[in-house]
Amino acid sequence: MDGGPSLLPVETAIAANAKADRMLISSARAATLKLTNQRDAAAPHAPVLIRGADSFDLQTALPIADPALDLANPLKGPFKADAIDWQDNAVAAMELARIAGILPAFLVNPVDAGEAEHLAASDLDHWSDTINLAIATRAKLPVSASKDAQIVAFRSADDIREHVALIIGEQSSEREPLVRLHSECLTGDILGSLKCDCGPQLDAALAAMADQADKGGWGILLYMRQEGRGIGLVNKLRAYRLQDQGFDTVDANQRLGLPDEARDFPLAARMLDLLGVNAIRLMTNNPKKVAALEAAGITITERVQHQLPDNPHNRRYLETKRDRSGHLLT
Numbered sequence: 001m002d003g004g005p006s007l008l009p010v011e012t013a014i015a016a017n018a019k020a021d022r023m024l025i026s027s028a029r030a031a032t033l034k035l036t037n038q039r040d041a042a043a044p045h046a047p048v049l050i051r052g053a054d055s056f057d058l059q060t061a062l063p064i065a066d067p068a069l070d071l072a073n074p075l076k077g078p079f080k081a082d083a084i085d086w087q088d089n090a091v092a093a094m095e096l097a098r099i100a101g102i103l104p105a106f107l108v109n110p111v112d113a114g115e116a117e118h119l120a121a122s123d124l125d126h127w128s129d130t131i132n133l134a135i136a137t138r139a140k141l142p143v144s145a146s147k148d149a150q151i152v153a154f155r156s157a158d159d160i161r162e163h164v165a166l167i168i169g170e171q172s173s174e175r176e177p178l179v180r181l182h183s184e185c186l187t188g189d190i191l192g193s194l195k196c197d198c199g200p201q202l203d204a205a206l207a208a209m210a211d212q213a214d215k216g217g218w219g220i221l222l223y224m225r226q227e228g229r230g231i232g233l234v235n236k237l238r239a240y241r242l243q244d245q246g247f248d249t250v251d252a253n254q255r256l257g258l259p260d261e262a263r264d265f266p267l268a269a270r271m272l273d274l275l276g277v278n279a280i281r282l283m284t285n286n287p288k289k290v291a292a293l294e295a296a297g298i299t300i301t302e303r304v305q306h307q308l309p310d311n312p313h314n315r316r317y318l319e320t321k322r323d324r325s326g327h328l329l330t
């Protein structure tokens, strides 16, 4: 990156012989590794530059990077932390790892690492600018909840994720649609995972919209490809491993050096905008979704509670949502 060292992501590097004297990791990970001169970090995913007695290669770097492997690899270090004089690049690298869905850990100025790809920290601003999103195509899509449905696909030239909206019933400017802003959860939406409430929430939302359509209203499901609250599937599954060791969902993400909430809600506002919708009734228990959409210019005329029955496997997850993440759950 501009003005900084070359950084090789530990998880996805293909240069098998790469080696480096230093690694860049999150401060949460550094704290777990008990760095001797580690100061208290300002943010759990702030970066730390570490060195050990030997140089790092990809085999030794992976267990240093991945807290979900700690039980299998208890002995690491000792390491020391060095000052970073390329802080903006280090922060941008952590964010790039989050977006790519990989562990936030890099070899710094590696040798035998192949040719480096040049990036500027400001490239991230362009990536997160919602103006780049556009409607790619739309088609009729009868679904089991309603035969009267239409799918609209959205894409941005610089992002491979395809977000979709499912419009149920007849779009009308006279009535505000019932909207569900749903983030991808492969385990819950497709496999029927009992660890979260995503699958039942999705089904109930579609049923409620179909009901609206039967009464002359309409609804929109915004299905956002922001798996695991924006950390990606593999990192979410690493968080599940940590949850099996006793960490709750917030602490598990933080231990991975990742934010516990990294979704891009302005993107959902932009999708509504592209559909010509600026006032909605929103089905959610999450006040942050309401605030984020309102901040992006969408009027929420009503927050519709969207709480489904719990089960023994998701009870702790729902309690954590209520007690630590501010969800309005009873």
Ligand SMILES: Nc1nc2c(ncn2[C@@H]2O[C@H](COP(=O)(O)OP(=O)(O)OP(=O)(O)O)[C@@H](O)[C@H]2O)c(=O)[nH]1
Residues within 6 Å of the ligand: 181, 182, 183, 184, 185, 186, 195, 196, 198, 201, 226, 227, 228, 229, 230, 231, 236, 239, 240, 249, 253, 283, 284, 285, 286, 289, 306, 317, 327
């Ligand atoms: N990182 C992480 N993500 C999870 C976990 N369990 C579920 N998720 C993700 O959490 C997201 C849930 O999204 P939503 O149901 O849209 O939103 P919400 O913030 O729970 O708010 P509601 O609108 O009230 O349902 C999905 O992207 C899931 O993949 C977990 O334990 N860790």
Ligand SMILES: [Zn+2]
Residues within 6 Å of the ligand: 185, 187, 188, 189, 196, 197, 198, 199
């Ligand atoms: Zn889920």
